[in-house]
Amino acid sequence: MSRHTVERVKTGIPGLDDLIEGGFPRGTTVLVTGPTGSGKTTFVAQFVYKGAELYDEPGVIVTLEERAQDLRREMMNFGWDVKKYEEEGKIAIIDGVSSAVGLPSEERFALEEGLNIEGFLRYVYRVVKTINARRLVVDSIPSIAIRLREEHNIREVLLKLNTILLEMGVTTILTTEAEDPKRGKLSRYGVEEYVARGVILLDFIEKDVELKRYLLIRKMRETRHSMKKYPFEITEDGVVVYPSGEIY
Amino acid sequence: MSRHTVERVKTGIPGLDDLIEGGFPRGTTVLVTGPTGSGKTTFVAQFVYKGAELYDEPGVIVTLEERAQDLRREMMNFGWDVKKYEEEGKIAIIDGVSSAVGLPSEERFALEEGLNIEGFLRYVYRVVKTINARRLVVDSIPSIAIRLREEHNIREVLLKLNTILLEMGVTTILTTEAEDPKRGKLSRYGVEEYVARGVILLDFIEKDVELKRYLLIRKMRETRHSMKKYPFEITEDGVVVYPSGEIY
Amino acid sequence: MSRHTVERVKTGIPGLDDLIEGGFPRGTTVLVTGPTGSGKTTFVAQFVYKGAELYDEPGVIVTLEERAQDLRREMMNFGWDVKKYEEEGKIAIIDGVSSAVGLPSEERFALEEGLNIEGFLRYVYRVVKTINARRLVVDSIPSIAIRLREEHNIREVLLKLNTILLEMGVTTILTTEAEDPKRGKLSRYGVEEYVARGVILLDFIEKDVELKRYLLIRKMRETRHSMKKYPFEITEDGVVVYPSGEIY
Amino acid sequence: MSRHTVERVKTGIPGLDDLIEGGFPRGTTVLVTGPTGSGKTTFVAQFVYKGAELYDEPGVIVTLEERAQDLRREMMNFGWDVKKYEEEGKIAIIDGVSSAVGLPSEERFALEEGLNIEGFLRYVYRVVKTINARRLVVDSIPSIAIRLREEHNIREVLLKLNTILLEMGVTTILTTEAEDPKRGKLSRYGVEEYVARGVILLDFIEKDVELKRYLLIRKMRETRHSMKKYPFEITEDGVVVYPSGEIY
Amino acid sequence: MSRHTVERVKTGIPGLDDLIEGGFPRGTTVLVTGPTGSGKTTFVAQFVYKGAELYDEPGVIVTLEERAQDLRREMMNFGWDVKKYEEEGKIAIIDGVSSAVGLPSEERFALEEGLNIEGFLRYVYRVVKTINARRLVVDSIPSIAIRLREEHNIREVLLKLNTILLEMGVTTILTTEAEDPKRGKLSRYGVEEYVARGVILLDFIEKDVELKRYLLIRKMRETRHSMKKYPFEITEDGVVVYPSGEIY
Amino acid sequence: MSRHTVERVKTGIPGLDDLIEGGFPRGTTVLVTGPTGSGKTTFVAQFVYKGAELYDEPGVIVTLEERAQDLRREMMNFGWDVKKYEEEGKIAIIDGVSSAVGLPSEERFALEEGLNIEGFLRYVYRVVKTINARRLVVDSIPSIAIRLREEHNIREVLLKLNTILLEMGVTTILTTEAEDPKRGKLSRYGVEEYVARGVILLDFIEKDVELKRYLLIRKMRETRHSMKKYPFEITEDGVVVYPSGEIY
Ligand SMILES: Nc1ncnc2c1ncn2[C@@H]1O[C@H](COP(=O)(O)OP(=O)(O)O)[C@@H](O)[C@H]1O
Ligand SMILES: Nc1ncnc2c1ncn2[C@@H]1O[C@H](COP(=O)(O)OP(=O)(O)O)[C@@H](O)[C@H]1O
Ligand SMILES: Nc1ncnc2c1ncn2[C@@H]1O[C@H](COP(=O)(O)OP(=O)(O)O)[C@@H](O)[C@H]1O
Ligand SMILES: Nc1ncnc2c1ncn2[C@@H]1O[C@H](COP(=O)(O)OP(=O)(O)O)[C@@H](O)[C@H]1O
Numbered sequence A, B, C, D, E, F: 001m002s003r004h005t006v007e008r009v010k011t012g013i014p015g016l017d018d019l020i021e022g023g024f025p026r027g028t029t030v031l032v033t034g035p036t037g038s039g040k041t042t043f044v045a046q047f048v049y050k051g052a053e054l055y056d057e058p059g060v061i062v063t064l065e066e067r068a069q070d071l072r073r074e075m076m077n078f079g080w081d082v083k084k085y086e087e088e089g090k091i092a093i094i095d096g097v098s099s100a101v102g103l104p105s106e107e108r109f110a111l112e113e114g115l116n117i118e119g120f121l122r123y124v125y126r127v128v129k130t131i132n133a134r135r136l137v138v139d140s141i142p143s144i145a146i147r148l149r150e151e152h153n154i155r156e157v158l159l160k161l162n163t164i165l166l167e168m169g170v171t172t173i174l175t176t177e178a179e180d181p182k183r184g185k186l187s188r189y190g191v192e193e194y195v196a197r198g199v200i201l202l203d204f205i206e207k208d209v210e211l212k213r214y215l216l217i218r219k220m221r222e223t224r225h226s227m228k229k230y231p232f233e234i235t236e237d238g239v240v241v242y243p244s245g246e247i248y
């Protein structure tokens, strides 16, 4: 048997691919976690945008916390012409907010009210097929959990979500919330990190009364990855990781 | 595509605008959080008052914790002639306390008893339209949650609140409570900060058996903001931030 | 508009008034919090006693934790001739203990069994009117909460209590319990401090295996107050604050 | 009015009376708290025994955690001839264990099964009257709470217990459990210390991999008491406090 | 009255008896507590084995966590010929596992299914009488609690268990679990230590990335015992305490 | 009686056997615990793979968290030709994921839907017998607990699981999750470690903003084992322990 080699998906985050043998394993599910404002949404939007722009991989964003229009504006603020790729059918944004708050959606893709996890996955699958997506992001797990009223058996839902996504073959990023990762709790429900195949932590560290951003690859199956805390910034072009920088 | 630029709303807090590219993004929702006495109510009242006084932007204050008359007196104590602007239709204070405690309100604007979140938003919308408000503050989230008996699904309520407020187009500040932010918990329910588009923390730090105030911008979407802890004071003219000061 | 000035109520605690612009704002509600034995009851009893003795302001004490007779004896132990002022109609002590434990009260003023918050407030109001009280203390919030079986919606009860007391126009002190204020929790239910208009913490600090008392003004609306930890003592004449002392 | 002076009850603990103006205030209720093995039972048994032996004050011990015979043997182990005083009607031990475990009691005084707090207090009252007791100890509060199935409204039960005991006029010590007093939690239910009129903490401190005992008077109403941590020992004659010793 | 002297039971643990006036008080109940792998089972098995081997005191082991055969093999691994003493009727092992997991027991002594605390105690009593046991160990309290479905009123069950065992006159060791004793919690339910008459803690301390074992006598009624942390080891002959060693 | 000697099972983890007298006791149940990404799955897969490859011991893997195909690919990524051994009937992978998420399984061995603990054990037993397995791993306990809906009485389920596995005679590793072992909590439910006969912790320690892996043998019955924290790595050949390395 020749040693199995893993195909890599470029993340589109400058500085990151080198830390993980060239990118995420194709078809895997990665969790991006961190406190509020740590850069999770920017990270996952960049993953999809750069996939379309640089690597010709269509991608789907399910936005459950922000309105599609806000996300779009934020992306444009980084100089990313997301509308162009939406028109070209390279990017699809699924509006998961409107129906949740009882408003009609003006988006092309939008979740209906009253979905369960199967219905949610069926809709996502259809959009993935529509644009032949290779990348998918779901922002965020707590928002799904609450929207689907599935907080009580979150682990089962995540196992189902994760498994079906793996079956779809897309490379997926899920986000979750970690209030205070220094105390060991990496996620809101304390189980998300066990279900995902990779875990990337975005966090702050305080130095001289100033918060500094760092990124840590906590887990990446099938990958010899760095385990250092790397400084990163959110620049006017998006997330940039500094593999040779020091956070202290 | 030309890079999207974000219109800024001046906060009316001396020293703050420079830390956030000139002000809050127009139409955004910001959370102001901190322990008791940290200055949240002063901050949000000043945002509305200075909006009317300096920038000709009418504003609405929903007060759910203090009687309108107490808030008014506090504002006058800072030399702010709030009554004048109320008479001119530039400021509206919505009394959210009277009906909650079973007293008749003597205020022009007052919430009724037995509201749900939709009724609450409808009333706020009507007042916003009445004075053509560009600014809105709701003081505070825990008080709404309890008043609307919505503590159990606070996240959904906040998503709805936040989304509808964004649809209204006003620039909004919500307040919440953070008992001990040093331990990573930024808000009473642990979810407010994820729903809001910006988060400003007002807090105390102890130095030589004396408490010092500081302000930290924890999150501000679409904004390159500072991440330092800045000293601030509540002077006889209200909140003042010292961008070049040191808290230690 | 001339800047609004706030009338001040002398506290009767030596050393304190200078730290808060001359006294509590007239008509306000202040929370005194701290662990057991920190001096809360002494503080509030002194506020009422000195009000009657020095400032000719009648006052009411609602005692829900100690029998009226014990409180009276404690006060006499500080050389305060409380009975004289009771006879003169300058001080009224409301016995909130007897009915709670199923004993008949021998006091002139006593709460009945089976009260709700409205009934409680009605009774207090009547006594306040009877002696034309300007000062009121309720010792303590947890005892009311339990007596009225209102622990589950304590925040609403406090809002009601606080608002009605403000309407009465008396200057009020409420007490609550804080087991370990160093950890950020300032009160038993974690909400008392948000409802009150002022918060004074009485606490201990350990120095050389000895506990030292300190006082900290955590919040005082409409007031430029000190934020230092001041040493205080319970002397044979009651509470004395040392504004120029050091707790370390 | 001449300053009220408080009659003092000698505790029978060598070294302690000097720290509290000569003894407990006559007729008060004191809480002795601490972790397991800290000496609570020895302390309270000594209080009753020495009361009978040295001060001619009869006393009652309600033992709810240990069998009367075990307690008696422990006391005899300190050279205290408890049986003699029992025969002389100076000490009464109420067996609160037998009925709780479904065994017939061979003791003269024993609680019945299925008591409520009123029944409990009635029985105690009768025994107090029988021997004209001036001292009473109840070891321990958690055992009563569980025996009377009153853990859910412990605060009310304690208020009742405390008030009725004060009415009886005996000087009482109650014990409770504090797993880790260093963290601020002084009692099992977090309320016992607020209801009692005095609080004495017995605890351990670690020094050079050895535990040392210390005693701290946390509260004593009507008393100018020390607030230092004093070393104490359990010697072959019982508890001895060293007012001039150092715990470090 | 001549001072009462307490008969001592040799523990069979080298180095321990000297620290506790020669052994456990005859007929007492001792709690051995600590985290997993700290040596609790070895300690209690040795107590029974050495009782039979060296002091001619028959003993009973109730094993609720490990199969009798595993315990037996572990004991034999320390060179203890437990089978010989079982055949001689000096040691009885009660299988508390088989019925709990729905397997038939091949042991001579085994608990039945569906027992309550009375049934449990009756069976234990019968076996104690059968071999005239002077020593008894029950390994462990959490296993009984769960097996008897008595976790909710564990304190009452322990009081009953403890009292009946004291009535039996055997010297008993109970074990329980303490995840992290450094934080003050000495037992799983936080009540076991209060009910037992003695408490011995077996624990680990980390020194230079290596865990070291130590033993601490936290409580031993009727005994002047050491309060130091002593190093101990599990050697190929069982538990050995080093009274003159240092854990650091 | 000659001292009983324990047969040892080689773990297949380089560096580990020497720390535990040559391997796991034959027929024992070991718990491998640690946070996400600590190497638990790699460790247990290696145990089974190396058992088949090097020691001719067939083995069964029950995978409840990852799809069989993912696990297989991960193993192949370490150069382990798992398919070959599956074809030879030396390794069996039981798919515990498909039915849990409602997908048909394409695996030869797969759990059915709606199992209880007995059904689960019966199926595992059948597969063990089918390939005459000597080794078994179940990855992971939380996944079983949730799948069998047995979180509420996890301890009983574990006792049953553990006992039946011991009866089967296979040497078993179970995995569980420990978010932050430094705080003393070794497992998700806080009970797994008490039921298992051995406990191995895989964890991270931070040194110079980099995470380092270490392994600690917390418990191993019938074994004189090291209690040091050893550095280990996940290399391209799997887990390697460095018995002479230093983690600092
Ligand atoms: N143009 C920009 N320049 C610099 N930083 C920005 C810019 N836009 C946003 N940010 C930063 O990004 C943060 C929001 O990141 P986001 O991805 O929404 O975080 P999360 O999803 O983790 O809450 C803002 O708080 C701000 O610090
Ligand atoms: N005139 C004043 N001068 C200085 N400080 C003041 C003045 N008025 C109020 N403050 C300060 O403001 C605090 C109250 O701030 P507030 O905005 O009500 O806080 P929050 O809403 O966070 O509880 C008071 O505790 C006091 O410290
Ligand atoms: N005459 C006195 N001299 C000095 N200290 C006293 C005197 N009387 C009471 N104290 C102190 O006051 C404390 C009780 O204060 P109190 O106001 O009842 O506290 P709290 O209500 O916060 O429990 C006692 O514990 C004691 O330390
Ligand atoms: N004769 C004695 N000599 C010295 N210390 C003793 C003696 N008898 C008991 N002790 C100590 O007293 C402790 C028990 O004290 P006790 O009053 O029962 O504590 P608590 O009631 O707080 O659990 C024992 O653990 C032991 O340390």
Ligand SMILES: Nc1ncnc2c1ncn2[C@@H]1O[C@H](COP(=O)(O)OP(=O)(O)O)[C@@H](O)[C@H]1O
Residues within 6 Å of the ligand: E034, E035, E036, E037, E038, E039, E040, E041, E042, E043, E077, E078, E234, E235, E236, F218, F219, F220, F221, F222, F223, F224, F225
């Ligand atoms: N022969 C032996 N030599 C040295 N140590 C041993 C031996 N047998 C067992 N041990 C140690 O004893 C521990 C198990 O002790 P045990 O009494 O079962 O602990 P507990 O009951 O507290 O979980 C093992 O983890 C191991 O460290």
Ligand SMILES: Nc1ncnc2c1ncn2[C@@H]1O[C@H](COP(=O)(O)OP(=O)(O)O)[C@@H](O)[C@H]1O
Residues within 6 Å of the ligand: A218, A219, A220, A221, A222, A223, A224, A225, F034, F035, F036, F037, F038, F039, F040, F041, F042, F043, F077, F078, F234, F235, F236
């Ligand atoms: N080929 C490899 N080289 C180095 N490290 C690897 C390799 N494959 C996986 N890893 C490491 O193994 C980790 C996953 O280990 P795993 O056994 O799945 O952990 P757990 O089951 O404890 O979550 C990855 O996060 C990565 O750090």
Ligand SMILES: [Mg+2]
Residues within 6 Å of the ligand: A040, A041, A042, A065, A139
């Ligand atoms: Mg986000």
Ligand SMILES: [Mg+2]
Residues within 6 Å of the ligand: B040, B041, B042, B065, B139
């Ligand atoms: Mg406020």
Ligand SMILES: [Mg+2]
Residues within 6 Å of the ligand: C040, C041, C042, C065, C139
């Ligand atoms: Mg008090």
Ligand SMILES: [Mg+2]
Residues within 6 Å of the ligand: D040, D041, D042, D065, D139
């Ligand atoms: Mg005791």
Ligand SMILES: [Mg+2]
Residues within 6 Å of the ligand: E040, E041, E042, E065, E139
């Ligand atoms: Mg054990």
Ligand SMILES: [Mg+2]
Residues within 6 Å of the ligand: F040, F041, F042, F065, F139
């Ligand atoms: Mg795993």
